[in-house]
Each structure stands twice: as C-alpha cells, then as structure tokens.
Amino acid sequence: MNIADLDTPAVIIDLDVMERNLARAAAYCQQHQLRLRPHTKTHKIPAIAQQQLAHGASGITVAKLGEAEVMRAAGITDMLIAYPIVGESKLRRLAALVPQAHITVALDSEEAARGISKAAQESGGTISVLVEVDTGLGRCGLAIGPAVSDLCHQVQDLPGLCLAGIMTYQGHIMGDAHAREKLTGEENSRLAILLALLDKAHLSCQIISGGSTPNFFLSHQILGINEIRPGTYVFNDLNTVMAQAAQREDCAMSVLATVVSTAVPKQMVVDAGSKSLSTDRLATGQSGFGQVQGAPELVVTGLSEEHGQIDVSRSQRKFSVGDRVRIIPNHVCTAMNLHDEAYGVRGDTVECLWPIAGRGKVR
Amino acid sequence: MNIADLDTPAVIIDLDVMERNLARAAAYCQQHQLRLRPHTKTHKIPAIAQQQLAHGASGITVAKLGEAEVMRAAGITDMLIAYPIVGESKLRRLAALVPQAHITVALDSEEAARGISKAAQESGGTISVLVEVDTGLGRCGLAIGPAVSDLCHQVQDLPGLCLAGIMTYQGHIMGDAHAREKLTGEENSRLAILLALLDKAHLSCQIISGGSTPNFFLSHQILGINEIRPGTYVFNDLNTVMAQAAQREDCAMSVLATVVSTAVPKQMVVDAGSKSLSTDRLATGQSGFGQVQGAPELVVTGLSEEHGQIDVSRSQRKFSVGDRVRIIPNHVCTAMNLHDEAYGVRGDTVECLWPIAGRGKVR
Numbered sequence: 005m006n007i008a009d010l011d012t013p014a015v016i017i018d019l020d021v022m023e024r025n026l027a028r029a030a031a032y033c034q035q036h037q038l039r040l041r042p043h044t045k046t047h048k049i050p051a052i053a054q055q056q057l058a059h060g061a062s063g064i065t066v067a068k069l070g071e072a073e074v075m076r077a078a079g080i081t082d083m084l085i086a087y088p089i090v091g092e093s094k095l096r097r098l099a100a101l102v103p104q105a106h107i108t109v110a111l112d113s114e115e116a117a118r119g120i121s122k123a124a125q126e127s128g129g130t131i132s133v134l135v136e137v138d139t140g141l142g143r144c145g146l147a148i149g150p151a152v153s154d155l156c157h158q159v160q161d162l163p164g165l166c167l168a169g170i171m172t173y174q175g176h177i178m179g180d181a182h183a184r185e186k187l188t189g190e191e192n193s194r195l196a197i198l199l200a201l202l203d204k205a206h207l208s209c210q211i212i213s214g215g216s217t218p219n220f221f222l223s224h225q226i227l228g229i230n231e232i233r234p235g236t237y238v239f240n241d242l243n244t245v246m247a248q249a250a251q252r253e254d255c256a257m258s259v260l261a262t263v264v265s266t267a268v269p270k271q272m273v274v275d276a277g278s279k280s281l282s283t284d285r286l287a288t289g290q291s292g293f294g295q296v297q298g299a300p301e302l303v304v305t306g307l308s309e310e311h312g313q314i315d316v317s318r319s320q321r322k323f324s325v326g327d328r329v330r331i332i333p334n335h336v337c338t339a340m341n342l343h344d345e346a347y348g349v350r351g352d353t354v355e356c357l358w359p360i361a362g363r364g365k366v367r
Numbered sequence: 368m369n370i371a372d373l374d375t376p377a378v379i380i381d382l383d384v385m386e387r388n389l390a391r392a393a394a395y396c397q398q399h400q401l402r403l404r405p406h407t408k409t410h411k412i413p414a415i416a417q418q419q420l421a422h423g424a425s426g427i428t429v430a431k432l433g434e435a436e437v438m439r440a441a442g443i444t445d446m447l448i449a450y451p452i453v454g455e456s457k458l459r460r461l462a463a464l465v466p467q468a469h470i471t472v473a474l475d476s477e478e479a480a481r482g483i484s485k486a487a488q489e490s491g492g493t494i495s496v497l498v499e500v501d502t503g504l505g506r507c508g509l510a511i512g513p514a515v516s517d518l519c520h521q522v523q524d525l526p527g528l529c530l531a532g533i534m535t536y537q538g539h540i541m542g543d544a545h546a547r548e549k550l551t552g553e554e555n556s557r558l559a560i561l562l563a564l565l566d567k568a569h570l571s572c573q574i575i576s577g578g579s580t581p582n583f584f585l586s587h588q589i590l591g592i593n594e595i596r597p598g599t600y601v602f603n604d605l606n607t608v609m610a611q612a613a614q615r616e617d618c619a620m621s622v623l624a625t626v627v628s629t630a631v632p633k634q635m636v637v638d639a640g641s642k643s644l645s646t647d648r649l650a651t652g653q654s655g656f657g658q659v660q661g662a663p664e665l666v667v668t669g670l671s672e673e674h675g676q677i678d679v680s681r682s683q684r685k686f687s688v689g690d691r692v693r694i695i696p697n698h699v700c701t702a703m704n705l706h707d708e709a710y711g712v713r714g715d716t717v718e719c720l721w722p723i724a725g726r727g728k729v730r
Contacts, residue, residue: 011454011456011457011730012454012730013729013730014730045672045673067672067673068673087627087638087673088627088628088688090625090626090627090638090688090689091374091375091625091689093374094374112628112630113628113629113630113688115687115688115689116627116688136630138630138631142631142634143631143636143669143671143674143676144627144628144630144631144636144674145628145630145631146630147630147631147632262453262454263453264450264451264453264479264507265451265475265476265507265508266476267475267476267499267501267507267508267509267510268501268505268506268507268508268510269510271505273506273507275450275453275729276729278645278647278701279701279704279727279729280729282641282645282646283645283646283647283648283701284641284646285646306506308506309408309430309700309701309704310408310430310431310450310729311506311507313506324478325451325453325476325478325479326453326454326478337672338641338642338646338672341642341672341705342704342705342727342729343727343729344727364642364705364706364707366376366638366639366642366643366673366705366706367374367375367376367377
C-alpha cells in the first residue's frame, strides 16, 4: 500500500527516521552508562516499546495504570508508573499487576505510599518506589529538604514497598544553549544538596531518575542522574526542533492531511484540526500549531476542531482542493493521543498499521 | 451507583442541567420559528442526539462522515455534514450513506461539488447542498460576491445534487453586549448584500443556516437566518460563561478528578491534565484551563498531559491527596473528544453510562 491510498487525516510514522532516533539514543546512553527507561506515553504503541527494549532500554516508563496494563498485555514486564497512584479502584488494579511484572511507582506523599503499601501486601509481592523530588519545575515532588528523607524512611518502613531511589524531571531546563548551561549549573547545585541529604540520612538510592527529551543529550552533565525517562525522542516534534535538540529531518511523526478549502484568500484549510494535532502551543511561546513537512514557511496559524488554517502567502506552491500535505505537530504526545491508529511507512510505502493501544488511558 | 464510586478522571453529565438547557433552547427556537439543527460534535453521543430530536430539532449537524455513520447506526436519518467532503475514500462512504438518510453537505468549491455529485450518482440518490459563505470568520466559505451565485448555479446543474441553501457561521460575533450589538449590525449589512445577490440571481434558498452557541439567543436578530447549528448549548462550558451566554449553573459537563499531590506549596495537582481537559484556551484570551465547579477561585493554572495544577492560594478549603473535585473545561467539545465514555448523573446518583461513540472520528 502507498501513502496515496490512505484516507486523511492519518498519523504517519517514518520508520527510517524513528529507527535512526532510537539508535542515536541507544549509542548515547551506552557511551555515558546511563540507563534508558523511555516514556511510552509519546507513542502508546506496544510494538514501538518493544523496539526500544531491543535497543537496550532497561524497562519502560508509563504515566497511567491503564497504559501499564496495555504494555503488560503486550508482554512487557518492567515498568515505572511515573505518577502517584491514588484511590481504591486503581490500587486494586495495581495489586493485580504486581505478580505479572516488576513495577516501580513514583510518589510524593505518605497518603500515596500507604495506599500502595496496602496494594503490595494484597498482591503478595513487592512494589519498588521512587520518591519524587521537585528540582525546579514546580509540578509534583517534595522540595529538597528533610521531607524527602522522611518520606524515603517511611517508604522503607512500609510493608511491601522497596525504596528504589529518587525521581526528578528536568522539564524546566529550557531556552538556548547559554540559558541551558546556566540552568544546568543551578540544577546541579540543587542536586548536590539532594545527594548530600540522602547520604547524610544513610539512604542508598539505586536509581536517581531524571532527564527529558529537549535535554536528552545533556543528561550526562546532570549530577547524579543514572537513569533517564525521555519520551519524545522516539519521534521528535516542533518543540524538540525549537529547543535545538533535533533537526526537522529527525521528526518521524506527521499527520497526513487533505486541503478541503482554498476559498479564503492567502489561506488553505486542511482536514487536520485540533482533533488531529491538539491545541498545545510551542514551549517557546511562538505562534502556530504545526508546520508542513519540508515547507517550514507553511505554518498552521489557526485551528478549530476539524479545520487547520495554513497561511500560504509566503509559499511558491499553489494548492488546490484535494492536495495533500504532511504536518509536523508542536507536541507529538498529545497529537498521538487523539488517534486510534498510526501507519508506519518507508518512503511512500506503507509497511504497517499499529493500533495506538494506549490512547485515552486516562485512568 | 454513586459518583463517589467512579474512578477518575471521568466525564460527568448533570442530566437535570442538560435537560434544562435543551428545553430552554427548544422554547426559544419555537418562539422565533427557527429550525434547530444541533451540532452533535459537542457530545458525540447518539442518545443525546435523540433527546435533541425529541425536543423538536429538525435534524442534526455533524462535522465528519465518521460522525454521520455513528449517528446513522443509532437510527438518526436527517443530517447535515457541515464540512467539505473531499477524496475518493470519503466519497465512497458518502455514497453508501445516501440511501439510508437524508444527507445535506456543505461545500465552498467546484472540486468538492463535482466529487459529491459523483457520489450522489453512484448512490442512485440525491444529496442536498449548502454553499458555504464566509461572513467574517475567515475560515471556510466564499466571500460574498458573484462566486457564491456561480457555485450555487453549478450545484444546481450537477447531477444528483439539490441546492438547499447557504451555510454561514457567526463565530466571529463575540465580546461584550455592546461589541456584539455592533458586530451583529455589521453582520446584517453583509447578509443583506448576500440575500440581495441570491435574489438577483434567482436562487431561491430554502435554508439559510447560521448561528453559534455564544450567540444562540441572539439568532433571531441575525438577518435571514432560518436554521441554526449550535453545539455547545447542550452542556455549556467556560467559554459560554465568559461570553455571558450562560451561567456557571448551566454547565452540565464536568470532569471528576482526584487530588494526587499537594507537595508544592499553594498548589494542588489533580489527575485531569490536557489528556482530560484539552489545552484549548479561553476565547477571551484569559488564562486558565478550567475551573472547579462551585469554586471559581480554583483555576487550573497549568496543564501537562496527566497533571492539572490548581492554584489553591485563594481558597478557604484545605485539600488533601485523595480529595475529589469536578472541573468545568474551557471548551467542552474538545474535552469530550478525549474520553471513551460519559456518566449521566442526577444529584450524586449515576443514572447511565454512555459510550462517546463519535469520539475520534477524524475522517
């Protein structure tokens, strides 16, 4: 089957580009002796998770229990659920999962730890725990201080739990090369305090988890980190390109779309709107909701649910109703979550069709 | 079953509020002799579409062929596909649908009209057509001028097509009461030119379609419009509230969420992120991605895929991990599209579970 035979909008994965991204990441992690535990929320496709493991990943990361269940059903047996699991219904599902896989969970509260301890006891197994520490993003995680070592000790004392280490996330290290160097220096000062605090509390942490895709290839410069959880690197997206962490040619995922209207001057409308690309803005604050592959002057300037409005005033090409383009999204993870399936292609040949099995697993 | 028994995040529909919204809309349309053809993209649930028909709707509107197929499978037989249908695969599906339902399609190009004419001939039936005219939004639709009457005549001449009228959309009439009055005046001047142009070209249009939820109850003041296609009015959302077109108490849909972290001061994190609420901004440009129901001071200030960050600094209430809140989204249509099912409730009692059958029908 050829790309021309696909109906639109459709998620296209360029397999050559994806495989190059996976190989580059594996080589980097091997060189710097970093364990790679890729976040599969980006693709949500078990077959791609298995390719990541084949490239040397030490296990996978998921955001939600529902994603863990999908990945376990596909035969994957080592996963970090990088999210506090709270509530009876989820704890029952966690207990059911424990005998089938090595499960690590992140948390930042005694309430969450107590629930997960009960689930572990119910399962008859052990759940590994990473205590989440906020090193600057301000989302989840305890501030660096005695609360961290207190919660680590509580985890050690709770039945069924095994303290595996600490989870951080470097999502706040952004900007240009100079800004990042400065932010990495500040991050390392904070991490030095954290590591000293853990040492003083006699907490030996096997895992210090961190990383993010924009800073993937700077991970070895971040103090103490021995495991990283990037997600987006498998496909990359405009955010990765804008962060100068990848080239446009490294973007493996695009949304194939058809021009459905050219009635309004200087504009064409494609059939990929916010239901196909998501309304996520660029992390840099720049405007636009996507760019046509191979034509960065063609920016999606407006989005409604089913309409993508593309400014054609700077393009040499003349577009007609029925023409097709491939659009690289701002944020590939949220775009993937909007679709039920993805087509893997080499050149113009469609090689495979993958259900996006982890789509919509909000619970 | 009680709301307390539901796992989170979960879409909750307050049935009393929804039924009040439906009854109010029906009474208004009856009073002003406007045909109501609700856009079902908001809820994507056939059972709710059937309630709209029971409240006197003259048919339904859908955005995509996939939504039309879902609604037809549920027994609905009169629908407007308010979107240009382009491409062979879709035209084949359209042809298959024609013998089963009265289908009207909107379009703004001869290319689209020719394809749809072929589909009509293939089906052995007739497809009604609304020619889309841009009255100010600048998305799809021909500018008011000879191109409109030309396309209408082409539609009249193409086999299998029946020119039913004109489609407009008043999405650009926004702002406060004063701004809207001014914009409605300008809109009516444009519509007067359009109607004169149609009259001069001897085009008798049975349907002049228009409307939008924020301007729902102003529809009778918009010149010539005899059919309206609001979607959001069934549930309302923060955009409708900010447009002063509904009260917070008129918002029927909320996302039930659990507090999963309170580790960062002045903030709580809930398990409803952009994968549950969408990153759609408010049309007014105000910040925030949702508000806690009954507590408008609790705004979702930050969103990542699975994390909703809520500023609690102005709240009297003290929140703990495990507490639950209901969040009204900025834009209910895109939020609904992220979920597989919705719970209908009365008070705290769960009365029904609806699959969101039209979710993800991007094609």
